[in-house]
Amino acid sequence: MTVVLQNDQLTIKINELGAELVSVTRAGHEYMWNADPKHWKRHAPLLFPIVGKLKQDQYRYQGQTYHMPQHGFARDQPFQVVSQVADQAVFLLEANDETLQMYPFNFSLFVSYTLRHERVEVQLTVMNTSEAGDQLRFAIGAHPGFQVPLTTGEPSATLTVAPAEPYRKIQLGTDGLTTTEHETTEFEKPVAVTHDLFQGDAKIIDVQLNPKTELTLQAADQTWGVSVTGELNDYFGIWSTYPTVSNFVCLEPWWGIADSETVTGDLETKPGMRTLATGAKKTFEYQLKFF
Template identity: 45%
Template sequence: MTVIIKNDYLQAAINEKGAELTSLKANEIEYMWQADPAFWGRHAPILFPFVGRLKDDQYSYKGKTYPMSQHGFARDEMFQVKEQTEEKVVLVLESSEKTKEVYPFDFLLTVSYEVWGEGLRVRFEVDNTGDDEMLFALGGHPAFNVPMDKGLDFEDYFFSFSPQKSRVKIPLEGPYANLDQKTLGQTNTNIRISHDLFQNDALIYETKGLNTFTISAEDSPHSVTLAYNHIPYVGLWSPYPKEAPFICIEPWWGFADTVDSTGKLEEKPGMNRLAAAEKFKTQFSITVR
């Protein structure tokens, strides 16, 4: 089932499967990628309880090995609508015997979407409902149509960043992060978008404080901006070598296994730790014009 929320400017559609944002319309323009499987069959999956790929698609915790596909299982689970108004919807996913087969923690994941003015606010809450410390990663993966305008091409667009400063860049070797090869990414200026920009997979940056990432074009009044505060990583991605007409801006609280990963969850970098009965809260916003 798809839930629609809207105001006088913006309309968003959210699928109960995966609590996935599937449409964001304004100015008679569809800003969200429409999941053409020829390129990538998703719109904006929620990444939980892992971000990225694990070595051999598995991990171990307290001596037991668990299978886990890329980006975790939440994107394929059915969420329940807990609350809905014209401008807001709240969806929840609770741990179950099924989730415990691959992830041995008790949790409640709450995702809310709310339209306000020209923007959409996306909030996450993770509750540790168990008795033990919980380890998890979390991520957004929204994909935006590029070009947004008729008559423009993919290469007519560029990334702009605020604050306009260099950020630490984490390179990938295959699907795995190489933390020993970090460099300083030149996000102190605009970056022209091209398909070749993603030939080594996602561009991953460490981020601190308030950050905004915008996709726009000089000859267009339309743009997409994703903004957040205190989220540690962002991934910018479009599939390569496919010349896909979309780009993802992905706020992450975690990242893939490293090239030297031991496979032990207790040793995995980037994971969040939540004590019993504690709650983790975070959010980001998407603004379109």
């Protein structure tokens, strides 16, 4: 089932499967990627309870080994619609028999979408519903993809990061794990967006020093644009397929990171994870602005 929200500027559609934002239109323009399975079969998946890949797609917790795919399982789970009005909807995923096979924790994950003029405000609220004494360990993030006609020649769009300053770039190896080799990436001026930008996998920048970071894609002819603003997120991923040419770019606020090549595999020492005590909850926020 698809939930439709509308206000004076936007019409958006959210699929109950994964609570995934699948369409955003403004003045007749569709912003979201169409999920063509020949390129990338998703629109804007939610990442939970991990971000990125696990080493060998597995981890250990309390002496037991668990297997989990890249970016976790929330994107492939059916959510419940717990409330809906014209410009807001709230979705819920709770632990179930399938998730417990991959992740031995009881949790509630609430996802809310709220329209405010030309903006979509997204809140991801995680609650530990485990028995007393069990800490919930998790990461979370978003992976929205926007339609951008990519070429190997003239740029079709520009990417701007605010604040405009150098950022530490997290390097990924061929296995999708982070390496020990990092570099500083200059974002003091807009970056031309072409297919070649994505050679070597996603660009991941460390934004932990900024309480709010905004990434903006704008068409070269300035006919449309979209901004993604993260609130207290750790990283931003910037991705499209390579070497396949696909007409989308993802701007991804992350509160977590993939395993490194040197991790032990123990969940307790996995980098980028949050913890919540029994009964505690935490909300993570980002905003999308369409123009």
